[in-house]
Amino acid sequence: xxxxxxxxxxxxxxxxxxxxxxxxxxxxxxxxxxxxxxxxxxxxxxxxxxxxxxxxxxxxxxxxxxxxxxxxxxxxxxxxxxxxxxxxxxxxxxxxxxxxxxxxxxxxxxxxxxxxxxxxxxxxxxxxxxxxxxxxxxxxxxxxxxxxxxxxxxxxxxxxxxxxx
Numbered sequence: 001x002x003x004x005x006x007x008x009x010x011x012x013x014x015x016x017x018x019x020x021x022x023x024x025x026x027x028x029x030x031x032x033x034x035x036x037x038x039x040x041x042x043x044x045x046x047x048x049x050x051x052x053x054x055x056x057x058x059x060x061x062x063x064x065x066x067x068x069x070x071x072x073x074x075x076x077x078x079x080x081x082x083x084x085x086x087x088x089x090x091x092x093x094x095x096x097x098x099x100x101x102x103x104x105x106x107x108x109x110x111x112x113x114x115x116x117x118x119x120x121x122x123x124x125x126x127x128x129x130x131x132x133x134x135x136x137x138x139x140x141x142x143x144x145x146x147x148x149x150x151x152x153x154x155x156x157x158x159x160x161x162x163x164x165x
Contacts, residue, residue, distance in 0.1 A: 006042055007153065013160045014042035014049075021052045024165045029100035030056040031069055031090040033081065034108035034124060038156045039163075054100040059090065069093030082107050082119050084138045087127035091136045095129055102130045104162045110151045121145050124155045128162045 006014075021028060030039050030053075040056035043049045057068050062081055065071040071089040079085040090105035108124030115121035122143040129136035143154040 006045055010042045010153070010156055010160070011045055013157060015046050017160050017163045018043060018046040018049050018052050020165050021163065022048060026052070026102060026165060027054040027098075027100040028052055028163055029054050029094045029098040029103045030159070031087075031094040031103060031105035032056060032058050032159075033060055033065070033090075033106060034110045035106050035152055035155050035159065036060060038152055039104070039106070039159045042156060042160065054098045057090075057094055057097075065090060069097070080119070082109055082123055082125055084125055084127070084140065087125045087138060088129075088136045091127040091129040095131060100131070102128065102163065103136075104128050104159050105136075106155055106159050108151070108155055110148045110155075111145060112148060122151050124151065124158070126155075126158060126162055 037058045043053050059065040059068050062076050069090050070093040075085045075089055087105040087107050091103040095103040105127045109115050109119055109121050111121035122145045125140040127136040127138040143151050
């Protein structure tokens with residue numbers, strides 16, 4: 001475990017993200033919702049992360065997604081905050097409001113409540129957008145419901161993997 005009590009697998013992957021992005025000369029930006037800053041915390045645990053992490057937006061509320069990242073209210077109303085459309089807009093807003101080369105956005109249902117038939121607890125949606133790319137890459141995952149911490153841990157690992165060059 002690291003000094004900050006992050007699991008070794010997260011710290012190991014974060015180290016790889018920092019090293020590989022530094023070697024590629026790439027800056028990254030994050031737009032986190034359900035992970036609440038865990039991806040940024042993992043990256044900043046690594047010495048030298050300031051060469052890679054430009055900034056991180058923790059936009060937990062819908063109002064924050066709209067105000068900080070420019071997510072249109074009609075996207076949230078039509079599709080919800082846990083949707084491909086929302087994380088697309090989050091990634092685009094993060095990239096537009098930073099000096100980064102690549103953005104990763106995350107939104108999900110960590111539980112224990114808040115799930116539905118169409119978006120059960122463990123549903124997490126990710127988007128990755130590189131500068132100059134027209135459309136973000138996106139995916140939704142249904143992680144095993146291992147409790148709130150478990151879902152957030154799995155989402156953090158997935159987001160870190162998306163940040164590898």
